[in-house]
Amino acid sequence: MKIQVPKGTQDILPEDIEKWYFIEDVIRKILNKYGYCEIRTPIFEHTELFVRGIGESTDIVNKEMFTFPDRKGRSLTLRPEGTAPVIRAYLENRMERISKVVKLFYFGPMFRCEKPQAGRFRQFHQFGIELIGSQSPVADVEIIAAALEIYETLGLKGLQVSINSVGCKKCRKDYIGKLKSFLENKKEQLCFECNNRIEKNPLRVLDCKNIKCRETLQEAPKIIDHLCDECKDHFEEVKECLSDLKIKYTIDERLVRGLDYYTKTAFEIISGELGAQNAIAGGGRYDNLVEELGGKETPGVGFAAGIERMIISMEKQKVSWPKKQYLDVFVVKIGEKNNIVAFQLLQEIRKAGISADLDYAGKSLKSQMRTANKYHVKYTVILGEEELGRNMVTLRNMETKEQKEIKINNLIDELGS
Numbered sequence: 159m160k161i162q163v164p165k166g167t168q169d170i171l172p173e174d175i176e177k178w179y180f181i182e183d184v185i186r187k188i189l190n191k192y193g194y195c196e197i198r199t200p201i202f203e204h205t206e207l208f209v210r211g212i213g214e215s216t217d218i219v220n221k222e223m224f225t226f227p228d229r230k231g232r233s234l235t236l237r238p239e240g241t242a243p244v245i246r247a248y249l250e251n252r253m254e255r256i257s258k259v260v261k262l263f264y265f266g267p268m269f270r271c272e273k274p275q276a277g278r279f280r281q282f283h284q285f286g287i288e289l290i291g292s293q294s295p296v297a298d299v300e301i302i303a304a305a306l307e308i309y310e311t312l313g314l315k316g317l318q319v320s321i322n323s324v325g326c327k328k329c330r331k332d333y334i335g336k337l338k339s340f341l342e343n344k345k346e347q348l349c350f351e352c353n354n355r356i357e358k359n360p361l362r363v364l365d366c367k368n369i370k371c372r373e374t375l376q377e378a379p380k381i382i383d384h385l386c387d388e389c390k391d392h393f394e395e396v397k398e399c400l401s402d403l404k405i406k407y408t409i410d411e412r413l414v415r416g417l418d419y420y421t422k423t424a425f426e427i428i429s430g431e432l433g434a435q436n437a438i439a440g441g442g443r444y445d446n447l448v449e450e451l452g453g454k455e456t457p458g459v460g461f462a463a464g465i466e467r468m469i470i471s472m473e474k475q476k477v478s479w480p481k482k483q484y485l486d487v488f489v490v491k492i493g494e495k496n497n498i499v500a501f502q503l504l505q506e507i508r509k510a511g512i513s514a515d516l517d518y519a520g521k522s523l524k525s526q527m528r529t530a531n532k533y534h535v536k537y538t539v540i541l542g543e544e545e546l547g548r549n550m551v552t553l554r555n556m557e558t559k560e561q562k563e564i565k566i567n568n569l570i571d572e573l574g575s
């Protein structure tokens with residue numbers, strides 16, 4: 159029986175790896191430019207972190223986590239997202255002592271036990287940024303601007319920014335009361351899941367993708383009309399700052415993050431190719447999350463984005479990928495002997511900073527030359543037994559097909575020129 163990759167996972171093969179290098183490189187360069195430092199947290203954490211940091215009533219925690227006991231029976235979970243681990247690390251390492259505002263980003267695999275479907279995987283990759291310790295509306299805009307700059311640098315076009323405000327603990331209470339009484343009157347028009355949510359988490363009803371629910375919710379009271387003065391001012395400043403920076407946005411009143419620790423700004427970046435329901439990045443403020451995870455009251459804002467979806471969008475838009483890196487030099491050996499000599503020479507070439515390889519399969523001269531062609535090398539260095547005896551090698555320029563005999567000692571200079 160052949161062993162295959164587990165359902166919902168995939169290999170990233172050598173022919174695709176340049177894309178990943180390119181994307182990772184753009185993300186790191188831009189985020190470093192914005193003053194963010196990378197943090198790498200473990201792939202698994204105590205389950206409790208995600209239950210508190212994502213929310214007990216969410217689909218992720220209820221249905222999608224890979225949870226397993228360790229050998230002593232303690233519950234561990236493969237991370238389904240990056241924010242909770244970053245906040246855990248922020249608190250555990252007391253990063254607030256170093257600086258009042260801490261700017262971090264992460265990049266890596268995440269795990270969710272979803273039904274596999276196009277563009278969704280059980281092991282997928284995300285990058286995200288967290289700006290911890292600032293109340294400023296400008297911080298919200300920095301997050302959006304950084305995300306947009308990354309996508310634009312990658313060559314994506316036609317991106318749309320949707321924003322909303324989800325209020326704060328103070329103003330949301332009042333609103334939720336009004337929303338609940340609206341929903342209670344519409345029970346028959348709402349789907350089964352929405353009916354379950356009315357009591358537990360009515361905000362999440364606004365998120366429902368069901369067409370009938372969406373229609374019914376058109377008349378629902380909007381949180382944006384029920385913001386307190388502080389939240390209203392914050393939202394106005396975010397909008398003003400976006401406009402001043404000429405970042406186009408639309409207000410999406412349905413955009414909610416249904417948990418108590420999400421506050422004020424919520425946003426999504428949508429790529430036309432993926433359809434309106436498929437944001438390529440989403441984020442917002444979480445002024446109560448640090449406290450929820452056991453820290454002092456500390457504001458924060460961030461976003462997360464999936465890499466696989468990004469690649470799908472880039473491919474649909476026919477973005478040009480950087481050229482594949484090929485080898486510079488291939489060392490070709492004639493005859494049975496001189497294996498070690500050939501390898502020593504190969505290492506010298508590599509130490510000079512030139513990429514090079516040779517054949518380890520014992521191929522014929524003709525077949526070695528074919529391999530050299532396949533690698534698109536600029537030069538082949540041909541080692542003949544008789545020439546080596548005279549400390550000479552043959553250098554062939556693969557573009558011009560010119561071939562000359564040179565002294566071994568001059569080889570590196572010739573290759574470098």
Ligand SMILES: [Zn+2]
Pocket residue numbers: 325326327328329330385386387388389390
């Ligand atoms: Zn408020």
Ligand SMILES: [Zn+2]
Pocket residue numbers: 348349350351352366367368371
């Ligand atoms: Zn529904």
